[in-house]
Amino acid sequence: MKFKYVIILVLFSVKAFSQEVTNETLNQLVRAAIDYAPKIKEQQQTVLMSDFKTKIQESAQKPQISTEIGITRFDPVAKANFAGTSIQFQPNMNYNASIGGNYVIYDWGKQLVNIERTRLETNLAKTGVEGMKSVFAYQVAYLYYGIIYNQKAVEVQQAQLKLVDDNAKVIANRLKQGDALEYDQVTNQVRYKNAESRLTDIQSQLERQYIYLSSLIGKDAHGMISAGTSFNLGVVDLSVESALTQAQTNNYDLKSLKDRDLIATSDVKISQMSSLPNLSAIAQVGVKNGYVPRINGEQPSFADDFKLNSVLGVKLTIPVYTGHRGAYQTEVAKLNREMLKYSVDVTNQALKRDLEAAQNDYNSSKSKLELSERNVFQAQYALKLANTRYQNGVLTNIEIETAQIALRDAQFTQLQYQYQMALAKLEMNRLSGVKFW
Numbered sequence: 001m002k003f004k005y006v007i008i009l010v011l012f013s014v015k016a017f018s019q020e021v022t023n024e025t026l027n028q029l030v031r032a033a034i035d036y037a038p039k040i041k042e043q044q045q046t047v048l049m050s051d052f053k054t055k056i057q058e059s060a061q062k063p064q065i066s067t068e069i070g071i072t073r074f075d076p077v078a079k080a081n082f083a084g085t086s087i088q089f090q091p092n093m094n095y096n097a098s099i100g101g102n103y104v105i106y107d108w109g110k111q112l113v114n115i116e117r118t119r120l121e122t123n124l125a126k127t128g129v130e131g132m133k134s135v136f137a138y139q140v141a142y143l144y145y146g147i148i149y150n151q152k153a154v155e156v157q158q159a160q161l162k163l164v165d166d167n168a169k170v171i172a173n174r175l176k177q178g179d180a181l182e183y184d185q186v187t188n189q190v191r192y193k194n195a196e197s198r199l200t201d202i203q204s205q206l207e208r209q210y211i212y213l214s215s216l217i218g219k220d221a222h223g224m225i226s227a228g229t230s231f232n233l234g235v236v237d238l239s240v241e242s243a244l245t246q247a248q249t250n251n252y253d254l255k256s257l258k259d260r261d262l263i264a265t266s267d268v269k270i271s272q273m274s275s276l277p278n279l280s281a282i283a284q285v286g287v288k289n290g291y292v293p294r295i296n297g298e299q300p301s302f303a304d305d306f307k308l309n310s311v312l313g314v315k316l317t318i319p320v321y322t323g324h325r326g327a328y329q330t331e332v333a334k335l336n337r338e339m340l341k342y343s344v345d346v347t348n349q350a351l352k353r354d355l356e357a358a359q360n361d362y363n364s365s366k367s368k369l370e371l372s373e374r375n376v377f378q379a380q381y382a383l384k385l386a387n388t389r390y391q392n393g394v395l396t397n398i399e400i401e402t403a404q405i406a407l408r409d410a411q412f413t414q415l416q417y418q419y420q421m422a423l424a425k426l427e428m429n430r431l432s433g434v435k436f437w
Contacts (some may be wrong), residue, residue, distance in 0.1 A: 025225060026144055029217055030137045030437040036218035037136050043129045050122035057115045063103040068286075070096045088294035091305075098286025100311070108276040117266035124259040131252030136216065137437050138430045143213045145426065148229050149419040150206035155227070156415060157199040160408045163383075164192045167400060170391060191401065231422040236434055240355045243432035247351050250433025254351075257344050264337035271333045274326035277318040284311040355431055362424035369417040376414050379407040 034040060072094045080087045104111070168188050175185060213221040238246070247254060291307045292300040299305075319326075386403040389395040429436060 025229075026141065027437045029144065029213070029221070029224065030140050032217040032219070033136045033140045034133050037132075037216070040129065040132050040136065043125075043132045046125040047122060047129060050118065050125045054115060054118040054122060057111070057118050060104070060111055060114075063101045065099065065101040067099040068096065070094075072096075086296050088297070091290050091294060094288070094290055095306070096286065096288040098284050098288070098309075100282065100284030100286075102280055102282050104278060104280045105314070106279045108273065110270070110273045110276060110278075113266055113269045113273065117263060117270065120259060120263045120266060124256065124263065127252060127255045127259050131256065134252055134430075134433070134435070137435075138426070140213065140216055141426055141436070142423070143209050143216070144225065145231065145419065145422050146209045147206060147213065147225050148231060149415065150202055150209065151225070151227050151229070152415050153202045153412065154199065154206060156408065156411045157195065157202055159411075160404070161192065161195045161199060163404045163407075164188060164195055167397075167404070168192065171397065187397065187401075231418050236429060236436075237425070238428045238432060238434075240352070240359050240428075243355050243428050244348075244352055246432040246434065247348075247355075250435075251347075251351065251431065252433060253347050254344065255433075257340055257347060261337060261340045261344075264333060264340055267333040268330060268337060271326055271330035274329065275319050275322075277316055279314070279316050282311065282313050282315060285309070351431055355428055358424045358427040358431070362421055362428070365417045365420040365424065369414065369421065372410060372414040372417055375410040376407070379403070379410040383407050 073092055074090065074094065075092060077088060077090045077092055080089070168185070171185050171188055175182070210221050249255075285308070287306055287308055289305045289307075292304045294300070383403045383406075386395055386400050390397075390400045
């Protein structure tokens with residue numbers, strides 16, 4: 001029968017050419033989603049921010065130069081009288097213009113640790129971006145599998161509709177000959193309407209998945225996944241042990257925790273170094289007035305009153321007592337690092353559990369698929385025999401309906417097991433951090 005070859009083509013097509021096209025289609029969809037996703041673009045801004053934070057920390061290693069211009073009035077000011085002469089040692093109006101610099105000569109490595117910390121934050125931000133890309137890639141892949149499943153389900157249901165329609169033609173001919181009842185015709189019409197309703201439901205699910213996929217890639221996804229696409233997309237087969245091993249270096253949750261641990265280690269160092277001194281050099285040069293006293297209120301000449309001045313020195317700043325703040329901060333940093341170690345254990349525990357569950361789903365679906373393949377073959381053979389007997393008037397309408405429903409159920413069951421195997425395989429790759437695109 002013609003429908004038999006259609007179903008076999010739909011469910012078992014694994015040609016190498018189709019495999020290549022499928023992989024490229026999925027890769028294109030993933031790239032489109034990553035390029036479009038505003039969430040990824042938002043996350044990428046954190047990388048730029050972290051880069052600038054590093055530059056801010058590095059700037060502290062360079063001289064800090066500033067200029068100052070000021071006018072200050074003092075009232076009253078000190079005066080002295082000697083034999084009728086008034087001497088004012090400071091003018092009421094004080095002018096000052098200077099440029100000065102401060103440079104940390106040595107800080108016992110504190111600034112280097114701070115710079116390294118900001119670089120680690122940049123790495124964490126980059127890991128976050130890559131993790132976000134992975135999230136979107138696997139979201140696309142899950143939708144991709146769902147669309148393939150529903151496309152195949154539509155074809156199976158359409159084949160079922162054709163069977164019911166062919167059955168209606170046989171019943172109509174038998175009615176004319178008086179070999180069938182009107183009840184058979186009405187029953188078949190009800191079956192056809194129910195089959196149409198199921199087809200509408202499947203098409204609605206398919207459309208919903210296209211809507212979600214379109215929202216991820218930022219354009220209409222209809223027509224981008226061809227009918228008859230295989231579930232076998234070339235995703236790597238993994239055991240629980242190999243997947244867990246790969247996850248230690250590829251899983252983005254674990255990568256983030258490792259980056260956070262390095263940052264926490266830097267925090268411990270920074271806290272421990274808070275009590276270390278700073279050795280810095282200071283220099284300043286400028287012009288200000290008030291070097292010549294005012295005698296009897298007379299204003300001295302500009303050349304006499306304004307003088308070039310300079311300051312040059314070395315300063316050692318030693319923290320003496322801060323209320324044990326540094327010690328407390330060190331303990332907090334150590335506790336935070338300890339928490340991160342437990343977080344790694346929790347994540348590994350969850351990974352192992354989820355990988356074992358996915359592996360169990362895969363093995364279970366695989367075993368059931370082998371049985372379902374035999375069931376489909378037997379159901380097809382049974383329907384072929386039933387059709388022959390029905391056309392010869394040996395079989396009743398109820399019996400042929402039973403054979404048709406058995407085939408449809410067997411085909412849907414087989415399709416579901418293929419889909420479940422694909423999802424379980426994809427989940428193991430996601431958990432282990434495999435980059436398939």
